[in-house]
Amino acid sequence: MGEAEAGSRGTSASGWRRVIFHVDMDAFFVSVEELFDPTLKGKPVVVGGKGDERGVVSAASYAARKYGIHSAMPLRTAYQKCPHAIFLDGHRDRYSEYSRKVRAVLESFSPVLEMASIDEAYLDMTGTGRLYGPPLRAAHLLHERIGKETRLNCSVGVAGSRLVAKISSDLAKPNGIFLVLPGQEAATLASLEVGRIPGVGKVMQESLRELGIRRVGDLRLVDEDLLRRRFGKWGMALGGKARGEDAGGWFDSSIGADEDPKSVSHEHTFNQDTADAATLEAILARMAEMVGRRLRELGLHARTIQLKLRDQRFSTITRARTLEQRTNLDVEIFQEARALFRQNWKPGTKVRLIGVQASSLDASEGQLALLDHQRHQRLQQALSAADKLRAKYGEDTVSLAASMKGRFRERVHDAMQGSGSASTPSPQRAADADAGPES
DNA sequence: TCTGGGGTCCTAGGACCC
DNA sequence: TCTGGGGTCCTAGGACCC
Numbered sequence: 001m002g003e004a005e006a007g008s009r010g011t012s013a014s015g016w017r018r019v020i021f022h023v024d025m026d027a028f029f030v031s032v033e034e035l036f037d038p039t040l041k042g043k044p045v046v047v048g049g050k051g052d053e054r055g056v057v058s059a060a061s062y063a064a065r066k067y068g069i070h071s072a073m074p075l076r077t078a079y080q081k082c083p084h085a086i087f088l089d090g091h092r093d094r095y096s097e098y099s100r101k102v103r104a105v106l107e108s109f110s111p112v113l114e115m116a117s118i119d120e121a122y123l124d125m126t127g128t129g130r131l132y133g134p135p136l137r138a139a140h141l142l143h144e145r146i147g148k149e150t151r152l153n154c155s156v157g158v159a160g161s162r163l164v165a166k167i168s169s170d171l172a173k174p175n176g177i178f179l180v181l182p183g184q185e186a187a188t189l190a191s192l193e194v195g196r197i198p199g200v201g202k203v204m205q206e207s208l209r210e211l212g213i214r215r216v217g218d219l220r221l222v223d224e225d226l227l228r229r230r231f232g233k234w235g236m237a238l239g240g241k242a243r244g245e246d247a248g249g250w251f252d253s254s255i256g257a258d259e260d261p262k263s264v265s266h267e268h269t270f271n272q273d274t275a276d277a278a279t280l281e282a283i284l285a286r287m288a289e290m291v292g293r294r295l296r297e298l299g300l301h302a303r304t305i306q307l308k309l310r311d312q313r314f315s316t317i318t319r320a321r322t323l324e325q326r327t328n329l330d331v332e333i334f335q336e337a338r339a340l341f342r343q344n345w346k347p348g349t350k351v352r353l354i355g356v357q358a359s360s361l362d363a364s365e366g367q368l369a370l371l372d373h374q375r376h377q378r379l380q381q382a383l384s385a386a387d388k389l390r391a392k393y394g395e396d397t398v399s400l401a402a403s404m405k406g407r408f409r410e411r412v413h414d415a416m417q418g419s420g421s422a423s424t425p426s427p428q429r430a431a432d433a434d435a436g437p438e439s
Numbered sequence: 440t441c442t443g444g445g446g447t448c449c450t451a452g453g454a455c456c457c
Numbered sequence: 458t459c460t461g462g463g464g465t466c467c468t469a470g471g472a473c474c475c
Contacts, residue, residue: 028475058475059475071475072475116474116475117474117475118475119475120475198473198474199472199473199474200473201472201473201474202472202473203471203472203473204472204473234472304467304468306468306469316470317469317470318468318469318470319468319469320467320468320469321468322466322467322468
């Protein structure tokens with residue numbers, strides 16, 4: 001007998017206008033690592049890199065958190081807090097694989113699904129009462145199924161809005177379920193710090209503190225107009241958020257299908273800052289290739305190419321140019337990025353990070369002259385072949401960066417601190433010959 | 440605390456056009 | 458010669474999220 005029919009415990013009768021689940025995997029990267037190496041269980045484990053590298057913690061096991069280690073913390077700091085922790089680089093491909101497994105389970109519960117990131121998702125469970133019973137029971141079933149099918153722990157937040165579901169899954173951790181009944185939103189949120197609201201980060205939290213606002217409940221004390229003047233569009237939505245409403249900001253209420261990305265980028269931070277032009281341009285070539293490859297995988301073309309440079313003092317600039325014609329060709333992306341680099345890098349200046357971003361993406365490349373079009377198609381085919389080779393034999397098989405002179409090749413490896421194993425098979429040109437940094 | 444890499448969204452100013 | 462008001466595109470920077 002379905003809920004709606006049952007009346008007394010039906011969806012509307014019990015006050016649920018919408019039923020939203022937010023599912024968040026617990027210590028996802030670390031948990032996946034534990035599946036492949038059970039001896040890690042219970043130990044302080046940090047995923048993100050070695051303890052003496054530049055970088056930050058991507059994920060920390062609960063044992064590691066006891067030492068004060070948390071994600072986004074510099075690896076070196078984590079090392080100081082717990083030198084005997086196990087530091088792992090991690091395996092992105094495994095996380096993607098398990099993310100797909102999680103997704104498959106969730107899809108079997110509700111087709112209205114949105115993966116918000118690799119390890120979390122929103123489900124619209126409205127109207128599933130006949131299948132799974134009331135929301136809390138459905139949440140238990142889902143929690144159990146994920147555990148059974150993936151051997152991973154997760155936490156589930158259940159509420160009438162995305163916002164409250166998201167905050168609830170946080171309150172449910174670890175490995176729990178937290179449900180907020182309709183009408184209880186404001187009361188539940190009131191005692192939490194404003195920083196628990198997704199989108200309220202360090203800066204906004206500090207500004208709010210200056211206004212005497214520390215907790216979500218305090219937001220009721222302040223005039224919405226003041227919030228709007230002070231924080232713009234986002235401030236205006238804050239009042240509603242305190243009441244648990246979705247409206248406003250990027251935290252939209254609809255749970256939609258995953259859309260095409262708006263930008264594609266790759267960047268690299270050197271383990272040691274460098275002012276060597278050849279190294280910088282070789283890395284830039286590699287970043288450009290990776291961007292191009294991703295665009296081709298997605299079937300997209302970019303109109304804007306952006307260079308990113310960060311210096312020793314951590315100050316960062318971006319410089320962009322919009323092209324006449326969209327592209328997804330390594331050579332063109334690289335040439336554009338290199339031109340921006342040469343215009344904006346002062347020789348001698350040490351660089352900490354260099355990156356390339358492509359945006360203004362579209363499936364079509366726009367109108368090309370016929371001859372250009374044919375040339376582009378041939379290049380595309382060559383690059384697709386190169387992409388397959390790389391997928392099969394490794395990143396260095398075919399590459400602008402690798403096709404530079406031998407000394408550059410080593411430098412690329414050194415600079416990217418490629419674990420010493422510079423196994424570069426016969427480099428083979430895939431694209432235009434004039435793409436090298438010395439052309 | 441010496442600060443990754445992949446993204447999204449917002450703001451603000453200037454150019455340019457009607 | 459003291460000079461409008463929008464709309465759109467582009468660029469740069471920054472907050473924020475996982």
